[in-house]
Structure formats: structure tokens, C-alpha cells
Amino acid sequence: MAEESDQEKTEEPTAKRLDDARKKGQIARSKELGTTAVLVASAAALLIFGDDLGRQLMEVMQQQFTLDRDDAFDTTKMFGVWGEVLSHIMVPIIGIFAVVLVAAFVGNSLLGGMNFSWQAMAPKFSKMSPLKGFKRMFGPQAAMELFKSILKVAVVAAVAIWLVSVFLQDILYLSIQDLPGNTYDATELLGWIFLGLCCSTLVISMVDVPFQKWNHNKQLKMTKQEVKDEFKNTEGNPEIKGRIRQAQREISQRKMMSEVPNADVVVTNPTHYSVAIKYDTEKSSAPYVVAKGADMIAMHIRKIAKEKDVPIIETPLLTRSIYYTTDINQEIPEQLFVAVAQVLAYVYQLDLHQKGKGKKPKPLDKELPIPPEMRY
Known part of the structure; x- marks a missing residue:
């Protein structure tokens, strides 16, 4: 079959198609959202741990630039210095890395959720095709990437200019401050400016996330024929399923008909419905239905009952109620x-009479005690 165009894919992707795509690693992802989360988290971590980091760095610098003559000529002193430096800056550095690590994990999982796929990791030679590469370069995805790049430069530049104008006096004031106060203030100022620049990328994420969801849905859209084929593959061909159901009904009917000779009585409508009833105290505490049917099946039940000498009683109202x-x-x-007890009692008395062991029973009451809610 010829490859169908995107214009023909008008149907929304089914649950199975979405699940198959997920197994292949094809899910909606926004790199901009992940980048924004990492940048904003980095700025927040710098504000949280920046003051402590600045103080520790100042202490390290003071220690390292204050050397005795013996230390300057001691070739092993450097190895001890490394441990001292790490002990000072380890806590704030680990805190910053932990915040950024969590943000990277969460930011990249917000759209599309967590997913691991071996198929996505497998090499795809189709990606080496020059023709497909050319299509990607000039496709809607490439156009969107170009638009985002331009938007990034414009937004970040505008926010940077605005932040510099807002904090200009604070930046200039750092040059006349004394150490170490200007170091701490510079760290805090850098954190707020960095946070403002990072927050500007939220604009790009707000544009990219809806586009990625739309593009992912567009790639997975299906033609009407694909939907039909998938339904056949998952649910089975309707014609085959129909034949299977027909065969199952026939098997069920044959099994049901085989129980009719074992019934104690068959009550009828008399033409449209037939119900075969059995009372076996070893199997059940109450009478139960072994077979029932309407029209042709009802006629077949009556036919078997006649052949096997099963009593047939015309009780239209009771038959419909049981059916x-x-x-x-x-x-x-x-x-x-x-009502059923009266019918069974009549049948048992009739059977005894036919065997010469009892009197002929009185005719069965045509108006059997059936509650109004059980009348059909």
C-alpha cells in the first residue's frame, strides 16, 4: 500500500497506539521545560547555598594565601590542602548539585512522565538517511526550533537589559565596598540576576510544551482504515467473532437440550416460551431451571420433552415470570x-396416578399465586 499522507490521518490515536508508541520511547518531551527547570533550580540553589559557599570560599582563600616559609617549601603540603578545601566547600556544593539533580529529573518527566524503552536505545539506520534528514531540516519541527531560538535570544536579551538597569546601582556599589562584605553581596546579587534570567526561559517553555503535545498527537494520528485494522487485530474480525459466538450458542444450546430429559416438568406459554424445571435436593435447596427458550428453541424443548415423556404443563403467566x-x-x-411447588405437586400426583398408586389429582389452578412484580 502507498504511504498515506498526513491529511488522511484524521482520527485521534487509540489507547493501543499510544501504548505502543510509549513502548518504543515515542512520547511527548519538551527539552525547553527540562532546561528551564534545571536553570531555575540552579538559581534557587545558588540563593539558598550561595551565602554559605561565599563564606567558605573566602575562608579557603584566606588560609591558602597565608603561608609560612616552611609551608611554602614543603612539597607535601599541597596534598593536605586539598582535604581542607573540600571540607569547607563540600556541604554547599553537594546541596547545589542535589537540587539541580532533582530538578533535572522532575523537569524532564513533567511532560510524558517516566519511561524506559530498549527500543528507543536501539540504533536506527533510518536516521542516517539523507532524504529524511533533509525533511527534518525543513520540516515543522525545524521551523519550531528556529522560532524558539529567536525567541530565546529576544526574551533573554530583553530580560538581561531590564535586570542590569534595575540592579545597576547595586552593581556599581560593589566596587566601593570592603572585603569580605562585597563578596557576600556580589554572590547574592548574582543569584537574583541569574534567577531572573532563568525565569525568562519560562516563556519559551510555555510555547514549547503545547507545541510538543500537539506535534506528538499529530504524529500518532491514524487513518480510519488503521483504526479498523487495529480493532480487527485487537478485538478480532467481526465475522470470525460472530461465527465463534454462533458456535458457542450452538454448543450451549446442545448442552441445555441434553438436560431437558432430566427435567421434572416443562412449563409453557404455550407457544412462545418453554422452561424446563428440575428439583434435586442433592444439588439445590430449591427448584432450578435446566433449560429455557423462546419461539423455535421453545418448540424444540417441547419436542424433546414429548419424546422423553417429560410432563408439559401450560402455565403462561408462570412460564413468562420464570423465563x-x-x-x-x-x-x-x-x-x-x-406457584412452582403447586406445579411440581400436581406433576408428582399425576405420575403416581398413572402408575396406579394414587388418585387422579385435581386440575391445576389456572390462577397460580404470582406476585404483581413478577408478572410479565
Whole structure:
């Protein structure tokens, strides 16, 4: 089949297509969002740990620039100095790295969530194709990257100019301050300016995140034929499923019909419905349905019942009540116990009479006790 154009992919991606794409590592990602999170977190960490870091660096510098004559000629002194320097700056440095590490993890997982895919790590020779590379260079993704680059330069430059104008007097004041006060103030000032510049990248992220979601959805869109094919592959061909259901119904009906000869009685509508009832105290504490059906199936049940000498009783109201309220192998509802008991008692008495062991029973009451809510 010829490759279908994007214009023909009008259907939203299905859950299966989204899941398959995720397994391949194809999820919506925004590099700008991750970059912004790292930059803002770095600026925040600098503000949190910057003062301590500045004090520790000042102490290190004072120690290292104050040397005795013996220390200056001691070739092993340098190795001891490293440990002293690390002991001073380790805590603020670890704090800054920890904040940046968490921000990098969270920022890159905000859009698309966490995902690990071996397929995404596998080499793809299609990426080496010059034709596809040319398409990527002049495609919508490349145009978006160009737009973001221009936007970055414009936004960051504008914010930088604004921040310099706001903090100009503070920057100039640093030159006339005494040490170490100007060092601490410079660290704090640098942190706030850096935070302002980093926050300016939020504008780029606000543009990039919706675009990446839209572009990801656009790449996964499907044609109507793809949706149909996927449905066939996942749910099965409707024609095959129909044949399977038909075969299952036939098997179920054959099994049901095999139970009709074991029934104690078959009640009928008399033409549209038939229900075969069995009362076996070893299997159930109440009478239960072994077979039921309407129209052709009802006729088949009556036919088997006649062939196997199973009593057939015409009780239209009771038959409809059982048919609509009770499934196969399910006990008769409690509301119908009295009516069913009368039918079974009549059948048992009739059987005894036919065997010469009892009197002929009175005709079954046409108005059996059936509650109004059980009448159909």
C-alpha cells in the first residue's frame, strides 16, 4: 500500500497506539521545560547555598594565601590542602548539585512522565538517511526550533537589559565596598540576576510544551482504515467473532437440550416460551431451571420433552415470570416458590396416578399465586 499522507490521518490515536508508541520511547518531551527547570533550580540553589559557599570560599582563600616559609617549601603540603578545601566547600556544593539533580529529573518527566524503552536505545539506520534528514531540516519541527531560538535570544536579551538597569546601582556599589562584605553581596546579587534570567526561559517553555503535545498527537494520528485494522487485530474480525459466538450458542444450546430429559416438568406459554424445571435436593435447596427458550428453541424443548415423556404443563403467566427472572442452572426466585411447588405437586400426583398408586389429582389452578412484580 502507498504511504498515506498526513491529511488522511484524521482520527485521534487509540489507547493501543499510544501504548505502543510509549513502548518504543515515542512520547511527548519538551527539552525547553527540562532546561528551564534545571536553570531555575540552579538559581534557587545558588540563593539558598550561595551565602554559605561565599563564606567558605573566602575562608579557603584566606588560609591558602597565608603561608609560612616552611609551608611554602614543603612539597607535601599541597596534598593536605586539598582535604581542607573540600571540607569547607563540600556541604554547599553537594546541596547545589542535589537540587539541580532533582530538578533535572522532575523537569524532564513533567511532560510524558517516566519511561524506559530498549527500543528507543536501539540504533536506527533510518536516521542516517539523507532524504529524511533533509525533511527534518525543513520540516515543522525545524521551523519550531528556529522560532524558539529567536525567541530565546529576544526574551533573554530583553530580560538581561531590564535586570542590569534595575540592579545597576547595586552593581556599581560593589566596587566601593570592603572585603569580605562585597563578596557576600556580589554572590547574592548574582543569584537574583541569574534567577531572573532563568525565569525568562519560562516563556519559551510555555510555547514549547503545547507545541510538543500537539506535534506528538499529530504524529500518532491514524487513518480510519488503521483504526479498523487495529480493532480487527485487537478485538478480532467481526465475522470470525460472530461465527465463534454462533458456535458457542450452538454448543450451549446442545448442552441445555441434553438436560431437558432430566427435567421434572416443562412449563409453557404455550407457544412462545418453554422452561424446563428440575428439583434435586442433592444439588439445590430449591427448584432450578435446566433449560429455557423462546419461539423455535421453545418448540424444540417441547419436542424433546414429548419424546422423553417429560410432563408439559401450560402455565403462561408462570412460564413468562420464570423465563424473564431466572437464568439456566439458577434457582427459582423465592416469590415463585408457592406457584412452582403447586406445579411440581400436581406433576408428582399425576405420575403416581398413572402408575396406579394414587388418585387422579385435581386440575391445576389456572390462577397460580404470582406476585404483581413478577408478572410479565
